[in-house]
Amino acid sequence: MDLQEAICPKCGGPSPSVDICGKCRASGVDWFSCENRVRLVRCPNCDSMQDNTGWTDCERSREDLEYEKAMSAIHLSQDIQNPEISINLVENSKNRSFAHIKITGSLYNKPVEGACTVEILWQHDSCDRCSRYHGNYWQGLVQLRADGRKTTNEEQERAKRIAYQTEEELQLLGDRLSFVTRMEEGREGLDIIVGTQTLGEQISRYITKRMGGKYTLHPTLIGEKEGRRLYRITYAIRLPRYTKGDVIYIRNTYGEILGAEGKTISYLDLVSGIPRTVPESTTARYIGSVKDGIPMLVIYQDGETLGLMNEETGTTEEVPVQ
DSSP: OOTTSOBOTTTOSBOSSSSOOHHHHHHTOOOEEEOSEEEEEEOTTTOOEEETTEEEOOOOOHHHHHHHHHHHTEEEOTTEEEEEEEEEEEEEETTEEEEEEEEEEEETTEEEEEEEEEEEEEEEOOOHHHHHHHTTOOSEEEEEEETTBOOOHHHHHHHHHHHHHHHHHHHHTTOTTOOEEEEEEOSSOEEEEESOHHHHHHHHHHHHHHHOOEEEEEEEEEEEETTEEEEEEEEEEEEOSOOTTEEEEETTEEEEEEEEETTEEEEEETTTOOEEEEETTSOEEEEEEGGGOOOEEEEEEETTEEEEEETTTOOEEEEEOO
């Protein structure tokens, strides 16, 4: 050792300065620690995970979740440099695993190495969404009805698809509690029971936007919580009086309804063959439906008279040209 080189006052070895050498400094520092046990809480119904902020949807594997949890159980000194961590996961049972951890790095320019074992416990608990869903919880009721008629099977099926698409859209945006609790078909239409008022409002908007008609809100007070009034809201949807395939008399001509959107209806002018769009409030008279029509074959025309034959029975009749 060079006589001019500084000496560590603790071990007598060389030191870059008059202070204690890096080896002695490192030996007296608890440069890492590991928690003995950590917990992971998963919902057995939907596999969502619970953390400090609440429940979140999760599609990650058990191994990924355990690795991340084991990493969170490791605490390193701020003086450690170039740390490298290796984790060996061993599944002991369905509800228990062990993470065998090895850590290396540099502390005060001296290599250090350590090891520990973390026990990972799995717990199962129903999440906020599943607890409400299986408890038949609801905040809103979407009533699908039609103006002056019963809703058709096609309209009800389309409304169901819109409701489930809206549910998926809101949950992808993080609104976990927006779920369809159940659906009930009645004599006059469809009832959609929903978990949040946000979902009920959005479903009502989408249905009336795509299928026409309008909706109104009817709140009902159900109690109070922490000084706040709690309401359940009924969203009463009224679809247009006419549906696709209806034949109406409108503006001195006959038209076949093509569809409805917002506050307008579209129909095919059966005289000119031109599609037209008019406000829903336009005066019209229901004639029938193309679904109820009987296939007829034109066999002759005599001036303003047509000869028609019923293709099913073979009978003929004459009708004036319209």
